[in-house]
Amino acid sequence: MSASPGSLTCGAPPAERVITHERGQREVFCGLTGIVWLHRKIQDAFFLVVGSRTCAHLIQSAAGVMIFAEPRFATAIIDERDLAGLADIDEELDRVVERLLARRPDIKMLFLVGSCPSEVIKLDLSRAAQRLSRRMTPAVRVLAYSGSGIETTFTQGEDACLAALVAEAPAAPAESPASLIIVGALADAVEDQFRRLFAAIGIAHVSFLPARRASEMPAVGPNVRFLLAQPFLADTARALESRGAQRIAAPFPLGSEGTAAWLTAAADAFRIPRARVEEAIAIPRARAVLSLERHRERLAGKRVFFFPDSQLEAPLARFLARELGMEIVEIGAPYLHRAHLAEELALLPPDVRIVEGQDVERQLDRCRAEKPDLVVCGLGLANPLEAEGFATKWSIELVFTPVQGFEQAGDLAELFARPLLRRELVEV
Amino acid sequence: MQLTVWTYEGPPHIGAMRVASAMEGMHYVLHAPQGDTYADLLFTMIERRDTRPPVTYTTFQARDLGGDTAELFKNAARDAYERFRPEAMIVGSSCTAELIQDDPGGLARALNLPIPVIPLELPAYQRKENWGAAETFYRIARGLCDAQPGAARERRPGPPTCNILGPTSLGFRHRDDLIEVRRLLDQLGVVVNVVAPLGARPSDIARLPEADFNVVLYPEVAGVAAAWLKRTFKQPHTTVTPIGVGATNAFIREVSALAGLDASVAGAAGGSRLPWYSRSVDSTYLTGKRVYVFGDATHAIAAADVVSKELGMKVVGLGTYSREFAREVREAAARHGVEPFIGDDYLDVEQAIAASAPELVLGTQMERHIAKRLRVPCAVISAPVHVQDFPARYSPQMGFEGANVLFDTFVHPLMMGLEEHLIGMFRDDFEFRDGAAPSHLGGGAPASAPEPVAVETPAAPAHAAWSLDAEKELRKIPFFVRAKARRNTETFARERGLVRIDLETLYDAKAHFGR
Numbered sequence: 001m002s003a004s005p006g007s008l009t010c011g012a013p014p015a016e017r018v019i020t021h022e023r024g025q026r027e028v029f030c031g032l033t034g035i036v037w038l039h040r041k042i043q044d045a046f047f048l049v050v051g052s053r054t055c056a057h058l059i060q061s062a063a064g065v066m067i068f069a070e071p072r073f074a075t076a077i078i079d080e081r082d083l084a085g086l087a088d089i090d091e092e093l094d095r096v097v098e099r100l101l102a103r104r105p106d107i108k109m110l111f112l113v114g115s116c117p118s119e120v121i122k123l124d125l126s127r128a129a130q131r132l133s134r135r136m137t138p139a140v141r142v143l144a145y146s147g148s149g150i151e152t153t154f155t156q157g158e159d160a161c162l163a164a165l166v167a168e169a170p171a172a173p174a175e176s177p178a179s180l181i182i183v184g185a186l187a188d189a190v191e192d193q194f195r196r197l198f199a200a201i202g203i204a205h206v207s208f209l210p211a212r213r214a215s216e217m218p219a220v221g222p223n224v225r226f227l228l229a230q231p232f233l234a235d236t237a238r239a240l241e242s243r244g245a246q247r248i249a250a251p252f253p254l255g256s257e258g259t260a261a262w263l264t265a266a267a268d269a270f271r272i273p274r275a276r277v278e279e280a281i282a283i284p285r286a287r288a289v290l291s292l293e294r295h296r297e298r299l300a301g302k303r304v305f306f307f308p309d310s311q312l313e314a315p316l317a318r319f320l321a322r323e324l325g326m327e328i329v330e331i332g333a334p335y336l337h338r339a340h341l342a343e344e345l346a347l348l349p350p351d352v353r354i355v356e357g358q359d360v361e362r363q364l365d366r367c368r369a370e371k372p373d374l375v376v377c378g379l380g381l382a383n384p385l386e387a388e389g390f391a392t393k394w395s396i397e398l399v400f401t402p403v404q405g406f407e408q409a410g411d412l413a414e415l416f417a418r419p420l421l422r423r424e425l426v427e428v
Numbered sequence: 429m430q431l432t433v434w435t436y437e438g439p440p441h442i443g444a445m446r447v448a449s450a451m452e453g454m455h456y457v458l459h460a461p462q463g464d465t466y467a468d469l470l471f472t473m474i475e476r477r478d479t480r481p482p483v484t485y486t487t488f489q490a491r492d493l494g495g496d497t498a499e500l501f502k503n504a505a506r507d508a509y510e511r512f513r514p515e516a517m518i519v520g521s522s523c524t525a526e527l528i529q530d531d532p533g534g535l536a537r538a539l540n541l542p543i544p545v546i547p548l549e550l551p552a553y554q555r556k557e558n559w560g561a562a563e564t565f566y567r568i569a570r571g572l573c574d575a576q577p578g579a580a581r582e583r584r585p586g587p588p589t590c591n592i593l594g595p596t597s598l599g600f601r602h603r604d605d606l607i608e609v610r611r612l613l614d615q616l617g618v619v620v621n622v623v624a625p626l627g628a629r630p631s632d633i634a635r636l637p638e639a640d641f642n643v644v645l646y647p648e649v650a651g652v653a654a655a656w657l658k659r660t661f662k663q664p665h666t667t668v669t670p671i672g673v674g675a676t677n678a679f680i681r682e683v684s685a686l687a688g689l690d691a692s693v694a695g696a697a698g699g700s701r702l703p704w705y706s707r708s709v710d711s712t713y714l715t716g717k718r719v720y721v722f723g724d725a726t727h728a729i730a731a732a733d734v735v736s737k738e739l740g741m742k743v744v745g746l747g748t749y750s751r752e753f754a755r756e757v758r759e760a761a762a763r764h765g766v767e768p769f770i771g772d773d774y775l776d777v778e779q780a781i782a783a784s785a786p787e788l789v790l791g792t793q794m795e796r797h798i799a800k801r802l803r804v805p806c807a808v809i810s811a812p813v814h815v816q817d818f819p820a821r822y823s824p825q826m827g828f829e830g831a832n833v834l835f836d837t838f839v840h841p842l843m844m845g846l847e848e849h850l851i852g853m854f855r856d857d858f859e860f861r862d863g864a865a866p867s868h869l870g871g872g873a874p875a876s877a878p879e880p881v882a883v884e885t886p887a888a889p890a891h892a893a894w895s896l897d898a899e900k901e902l903r904k905i906p907f908f909v910r911a912k913a914r915r916n917t918e919t920f921a922r923e924r925g926l927v928r929i930d931l932e933t934l935y936d937a938k939a940h941f942g943r
Contacts, residue, residue, distance in 0.1 A: 025504070026487040030463020050429075052523035052552060057438040058466045077430045080553040083527075092429035099431055103775075116461045116524035119490070149463025150490040150524070361511060380468030380480065387478035 017345050017354065019336060024359025027380055028309060028334055029396075030149030031157025032113065033062045037400060038161055039072045041185045042210050044108040047073040048100065049147070050093065050125060051115030062396075072107070074100065078117055093128055094135075097142075107140060109214035111161065114146035141214060143168060153334040155232040155310045155399065158185060162209060165217055166239035169209075172221030179205035180266060181218050181245070183237070184230030187402035188212065193284075194253075194405060197263060200280035202272050209236075220245055227266050229253060229404060231344070232311040234337050251343040253404045254312075254412060255319035256288035261343070284406035291410025292323055295417040300325030302420070305367050307377035308332040308358050309395035316376070316398065318347045324413055328352045329372045332363060374419060391419040434774045434794050436749035436812055440550035440560025441522045442467055447564045447649075448518060449481040449597040450625040454568075455514035457505045459497075459525035459532050462487040474815050475598055484508035486525075498530045505536050509543070516572065516630035517541065518564065520548035544630065546571040556772075558648040558724065559752060561596055565625055566652040572633040575660050584638075588687035589619045591639045593665075594650035595626035600727065600811040601825045602626060603818075605645060608827035609670065612680065613643070618687050625649075637661040641686040645669070645826070648724055648750060671730035672738055673700050673831045700828035702835045706739055714839065718912070720745040720786035722769070722777060722795050723810025725753030727825070729760040731790045731809045734834055736764060745769065745784040747777065785912045788842060793817075805841035892921040895930040902934065916941045 032055055035047045049055045056075035063071070076096045081087040093112075101107060110132070112125045129144035136142060145164040147157035162183065172179070180203050182194060191208050198206045207218035209226075218224075222244035228237060231252055241247065250265030251258045260281055267277040304326050306313040313333045320326040330353045338345075348354075355363070360381075367375060368388070375385055375392045382392040393416055403412040437443075441458060448456040449471055458464070465485050471477040486504045488497050505519060519532040533547025546567050550560045592609060595602035606626060613620060621639035622632045636642075642657060642665035644650045654665040664686055670679035684690065705711060719741045721732045725748045735741040746761045747769030748754070754770045761768035769780050778798045781789060789799040789806040793814045799806030808817065809825075824830040894902070898917075905913050913934075920937035921929050 025465075025485055026462040027465050027468070028462055029466055030461070032463065033466075053432075053435060053437075053439040053556065054441075054464060054523050054552070056432045056435045057442065058463060060434060061466055061470055071433065075432045075435075077432050078553065079430065080551070082429055083553055087429065089429070096429055096431045116463065117527060120493070120524055120527045148490075149461040150488065150493065153462065361507075378469070379473050380465060381472070383472040383476060383478055384480045 017348075019354045019356055022355050022357045022359045022362065024362060026153070026334070026358045027307070027360040027378055028358070029062060029154040029378070030058070030116070031147035031152025031154065031160060032059055032115065032149075033154055034147065034157030034161060035059055035073045035113065036063050037185060038158060038210070041212065042109065042214060043212055044106060044214050045072065045111060046100065046104060046107045046109070047111045047113055048097065049073070049075040049113045049115055050118045050123065051075055051078065051113075052117045053077055055115045055117075072104070078121075083121065089123065090128060090131070094132065097132055101136070101140060110136075110140055110142045111164070112142065112144040113157075113161075114144065114148055116148045116150050119146060119148045119150060141168070153311075155230070155312075156235075156335075158230070159233045159235045162233060163235040163239045165210060166220060166236055166243065169217050169243075170219040171243075172219035172224055174221065174223075176219070176221065176223050177205055178223050178225065178270065179207065179218075180270070181220070181224055181226040181240070182206065182208045183226050183228050183233055183240070185210055186229055186404055190402045190405050190408060193407055197280060197284070198266070201263065201267050201277050202280075203266060203270050225266075225269050227262065228340060230312070231315055231337065231340055232335075234340065237340065247340075249339075249343060251318070251347060252312075252315040254315050254409075255323045256285050256292065256406060256409050257323055258315060258319060259288065259404070259406050259409070260285055281406070288406040288409035292413050295410065295413035296324050298417045298420055299413065301327065302373040303327045303329050303370070304374045304376065304416070305329040305370060305372035306331045306333070307360075307363060307367075307375065307381060307395070308334040308355075309376075309378055310399050311335060311337075312395075312398055313376070314341055314344045314348065314354070317352070318344050319412065320416065321349055321352075322347060323409075324416070326374075326416075329370050330355060330363075330366065332358060334358065374416060376416075391423055393419050430773070432774070436772045436774075436792060436794065437557035438467075438470075438812075439523055439552045440555045440557060440563070441520060441548075441552065442470070443557040443560025443562070443649075444518060444520060444548055444550060444564040445471075445481055445483055446557075446561050446596040446598050447568065447625045448483065449477070450595065451482075451628050451630070453515035453629040453631075454482060455508055455512050455517050456481075456483045457501070457508050457517060457519045457532070457536070458483055458485050458522055459501050459504075459520070459530060460485045460487065460522035461524050462489065464522050464524075471597060474813055475818055476815075477597070481597075482512065482514070484512075488525075493528065497525075497528055498535055501530055501532055501535050502539060505532075505541070506539055509539075509541050514543065514630075516544040516546065516568075518546045518548055518568065520550055521552075523552035526552050544571055558750060561649045562652045562752075565593075565649060566656055568625070568630075568633055569636060569653045570656060572630050573637055573657075573660075574634065575637075587617055587619050588641075588689065589621045589639045590641050590643050590683075590687070591621050591636055592623045592643045592645060593654055594644055594646035594648075595623065596646075596649055597626070598811070598813055599626075599646065599649075600724075600809075600813055600817055601823060602646070604822055604824035605826040605830065607822070608824040608829050609643065609645060612670070612676070612827050613683065616680065616683060616687065616689055618683060618689070637663065639663065641665060643683065646726055647753065648726060669726050669730055670826045671727070671830060672734035672834065673702050673828070674737055675730060675733065676700075676827055676831065700831040702738060702831040705835050711739070711839075714842075715740050717741040717842070718744040718785065718787045720747075720781050720784050720789045720791070720795075721809070722747040722749075722781070722789075722791040724748060725750040725757050727810035728790075729756060730825075731834075731838075732760055732764055734831075735788075735790070735838060738831075739835070739838065741788070744786050745780060747771070747780060785915055787909070787912075788838070790838065805843075807837045807841050809837075891918045892926050892929050892933075895928060898929050898931050898934050901931055913938070 114125050125144035129142040133142040143164045145160040211217050220243045224245040227248045248269045250262045253259040253262040313331050317328045317331045332355045336356050375390045448454050471481045486500050519536045536545045595606045642654050644654045644665050657663045668679040668682050670676040719735045728748045732743045732746050743764040748757045749772035758768045790809045796806045917937040
């Protein structure tokens, strides 16, 4: 069912979509959680959360099984002395940063990450980052962003981090050739696949944000086009645009159809003939289509319900509906960026229910009433729903697993098929 | 401001959640931003709880801060009552809500809900999880027990009765300890009136004063409530935690005295394999093994006593992150002749462990990582909990069965006695090379495994220089005692003012320090 890249304008235009907005208890992570994958991605960066014991506990719990011998993240826990003004908070922060960097001379970039408490007491971490950067330069660059739960939901932490990187990125010289930046953290293996595909298509200058090392962040300027690899990068896109870079509108590279359309959109922007793109992607696309067949048998006709989590819900629903024949009961998303998701929304079935925001209790009521075959939800809800008889897929795995691109299309489908397969296998 | 890589305890409202989630018919309305809902997954994923924790979060956002967060709280509390119909409610703030000072207690009171509503004040910037659990349990007991000042309890006719206080959700083996201790009390003929918080309803809490005495399983959680029950209802409570054979027997004697029973009934009959296993000759190699112990106060103190008195090992360090119980840990450390470590800085704990050159570490999941890095065997004895701390099998720490579990847990990570000797004798054997894991644990360490990380002690004095042949001879000593041999030799050289360590110094030191 993989549509040809040219056919993507069909479907209802986004303006006609009914998107319900809901408010109530949210059951989502805050933006600090992004540190769990960002610290693996940028290999010489350290993330220092300036927050409370709750923040430290959250990252530790979200990292869960991913405990490494020496993680490149930590929390500077604010205590009552800091709040009462008994301790000079700048001096305290300097002391903590010095201790940290003394232990890790390999660190080249330090992120001071704001939290709910640091935002509420109006701690100016940008200023602190500038001060520390001046002191540590050139050994370490210090940046700041907020991952606070009062401002960011889960993946928005990555958005805030990348926006901070864009603000500090080197300027691309005016005479530099047109180049492409892929924006959004991708697994290294996926990045390498895309690099090869762009080379085959004929786009010469391609870089990735974030880069794997602090010193390799791409330069930004008016000759730069950028392609979002993730749907949750509103601030990053705005920061890039404010420096003259232009966004290439496209669906997201999930599934064979999404990946083909995403690559084609980039090629169009670089005025590369469609025939050349078709030729370059024919083999991996055929592989992707093939890899989906096995899972389509299990998934076709099954009804899926999305709880809000990562903002990946709409592209994932599009993939499940169009390439695996699943029926979408509800797409819950913490936030829907209308412009960045325009191509995705156009591809969704016309009458699908889309709910932005969350009231978890009412959503659970709807879920129970609808009795879907598969529920995509966070870790706090998964086991309770399983105990009620629902098959669930943890949404966090969709963020932590390499799922983008042709070679991962089958893996992505498998993530949804596995809970159903498991129910067939287990007899106890 | 404290630099924290890993934390041993969550914030105090997590302690309150552990109490509320353990109970039936209790609901917790928590004024907190959206990210704080991560706490649900501790219960649903680590403990594999099959229902959502009974917690409603207000999940306020930045844009609410300019508006009416108090109204948001009132709506959340009202909706939670309507939806869940709890018998009682606890209300409070997480760290961020504490800063905006909305007074959840007062707001909830203004709703005039037809159930008891207990306000919690849990200072998030001073206190931690266990303190929060203890305070919450105490506030709940205070809020729900009808406390008539000075009401002297009458001893009722019939068998003696007690409450079991302390087990919570996400507790380290609380589920199984409770079964084991109930069995002991059954054998003694003591009737259990109420178990709390685990499984208790608010109406059960109101019945706490009816028991003759209280069994305090975990002082970290139940200490404050038990002290209040003693003051208010003249209910005495136990002080011995029944972890290990000796402590279990002492617990039986204490319970018997409180219940007015004959202690000889249950003592020997309960039995444990630990005493014979420890005296059997294969355990000889445990003698004097250097053990570093770290955990919450209750489990750390108990483990130190078990390894030294029941397994014949040597405690070379004892520490806790439970500042509230620093005094008890200091006293225990003095009994073992070691410096106590009181603190929750993971980096300091790592340094203390490395400096004491242990052959076994008993700690938390965090010490497991330290031990892995130092290539020292380790067993987990205490929270913070991990999914592995909720084993499918019955695995208590308390009572006689608990003592059996402890024997296995502490001994299995070690290289077995004969294996240790063989490595010493045939040190160039390719399968017994440095870093080979104990054979019964399967798979060897990778051949390229790094040397133990040397953690610099800040005030380390200058060492005497090692001669090449002494250094080579040192390499022949099995890796798991090499660090100790190096340290002993350097101490020996320093004490004698030697600037150079040669072969003779190495063997002189061996003779000097020989066990």
